[in-house]
Amino acid sequence: MAPPKNTTSSGPSPSTAAPVRNPTADALYAWCCSKYAYGYVFSQAELLGAGVIPNQDLQILLSSVEYLTKNALFRVHDRAGGGIGWELVDPETARDYSNLSRNEQIVLQVIDGAKTSGMWTKQIQSKTALHTNIVEKVFRVLEGRGLIKQMKSVTHPQRKMYILASLTPSEDATGGSWFSEGRLDIGLIETISTVIEHYVSTKSWQEIKPDDVEEGPGQKRKRPSSSFEEHGDDRAKLAKTGEGQNNKARTSKHQISSQKSYKPFGPGYKSYPTLEDITRHIINIKVTGSILPQNAVAQLLQVMVYDDRLFKLHRPPVGNELPDDHVNNTVTMYRCFKTPQDLMEQHQLYKRKVSDHDYVRKAAYRQEELEKLGVGGSSEVPCLRCPSFDICGDGGPVNVATCxxxxxxxxxxxxxxxxxxxxxxxxxxxxxxxxxxxxxxKAKGKEHVTVNGDRGPRVDIELELELEPS
Incomplete structure (x- = not known):
């Protein structure tokens, strides 16, 4: 007898079969998304009261919740008042969990719970209770899929930490805008500080035009340019000649044009730059590739105040301007101690200090040292301030005779x-x-006497005594 024929139709294997849909679970998830935001934790009573579960059947609810949890649309969560709840997950995050193994889902969920603070690898291993080798393998898989990334922490720079690839580490972990890969960016701070100081300086001083410069009574007369040997009448004659006056005029005009003069604004000036003005200036000149937030600029301004590069002034807000100090209702302004000319000379001094020529560097360091010491004593001798001190000597291009x-x-x-x-x-x-x-x-004092502390003219008084009759 022939064996019976196999009448079963050849269909797809279980591994290749399409996932079975659960209409009730899909309807429940749609209702949750329409009523609440992602991250909300539902209780069992809330899900039953949605009106989606037929006859509020508990078995149908449990099967629907199990389906949503398996597809990472729900996540088991502890409720604040006690008990178990289900957290609503957005579809994009659910797709990240859908093709992961159980261990990979557990590790990814722990890292996701740390949010922008990130989590240390040892803490991840402790929370998941997985072996070290398994955890390291899971890290490589999740990094390869672009789900997590490593991060640096300022407080713990030696620790290996992970964060979700779609998140940006918080300022508490990275240190803010002034840190790069867990290290303080000194170059960026110096660059922004220089830009701020120059901008505030231009707004803190007003330039004196050449026409406004007058020779005041306190200005010292300049030495005639001919030689040092003219004294007395010769010097006076030279000053009276037209040649001497022309030389003096040309010298003064050249000095004014080569070096600008500045004077401070008067008392009560209220147009010094504020935090908002300085931040807008940094953004407009595009000194950095990324935009610095206003709170980061405020931190740097406070450091510059501590370093005596800037100082604060206060004024009441104008119009719709928001006050910095809500208690006193004031806006903070910033003023620079140095003029733009001083900052330019300081920058030139720094360039000479890093020059390739040895004698230029030595002269720059000598100038900086003398400026710190101040004027007075032997420091006024020209030799101590001479930029050509290193090449000065008898028979050389610079010597005492030709100085x-x-x-x-x-x-x-x-x-x-x-x-x-x-x-x-x-x-x-x-x-x-x-x-x-x-x-x-003294001559007048001889004609005066002092009576009871009062000084007055000397008066001779004759007294007549009346005798009583006997």
Whole structure:
């Protein structure tokens, strides 16, 4: 007898069969998405009260929840008041979990729970209770699929940490805009500080035009350009000649054009730059590839105030302007101590300090050291401030006989001696005047007496005594 024929139709194997849909579960998920935001944790009573489960059958609810959990659309979660709930997951996140193994889902869920703070690998292993080799293998799989990425923490730079690939680490973990890969970006801070200081300086000082510069009574007379040997009448004659006046005019115009002059604004000036102005300036000039947030700029401004590069002023808000200090209702302004000319000279000094020429670097460091010491004593000698000190010597291109700095120094000494002589003469005149007034006072004092502390004219009084009759 022949064997019976196989009447079963050849269909797809279980591994290749299409996933079975659950209409009730799909309807329940659609209702949850329409009523609540992703991340909300539902209780069993809320799901039964949705009106989707037929006759509020508990078995149908459990099968629907199991289906949604298996497809990562629901996530088992602990409720705040106790008990178990189900967290609503968005479809994009659910797709990340759909093709993962159980261990991979557990690890990804733990990392997802840390959000933007990230999680240490040892903490992940402790929470998942998986072997080290298994956890390391899961890390490689999740990184390969682009689901997680490594991150650096400022507080723990040696720790290996992971975060979801779609998230940006928080400022508490990365240190904010001034950190790069867990390290403080010194170059970025110096660049932005220089830009801020120059911008605030241009808004803190007003430039004096050449037409506004007048020779005041306190300005010292410049030495004639011919030589140092003219004294007395010769110097006066040279000053009166047209040649001397023309030389002086040309010198003053050249000095004014080569070096700008600045003066501060008057009291009550309220147009110094604010935090908003400085942030807008940094964004407009595009000094960095990324946009610096305003709170990061505020942190840097506070550091510059501590370093005495800027200082704060306060004014009331204008119009719709929001105050920085809500208690006192004031807006903070920033002013720079140095003028734009001072900052330019400082920048040039820095360039000389990093020059390729050894003698230029030495002269720059010597200048910086003398500026810190200040003026006075032996530091006024030209040799200590000479930029050509290293090549100065007998028979060289620069020597004592041909030095051009001594004339100016001698001129200042003569001017100082002359001023000192004038002060001594003024003191002598005051002494002579005081001495003459004292002599007159002594002469008058002989004609006066003091009675009960009161000084008055001397008066002779004759007393007549009346005798009583006997």
């Amino acid at each position: 051009k700095y001594f004339d100016e120094w001698y001129d200042r000494l003569e001017e100082a001696d002359r001023e000192e002589e004038e002060k001594e003469k003024a003191k002598e005149k005051v002494k002579d005047r005081d001495k003459g007034s004292m002599d007159k006072g």
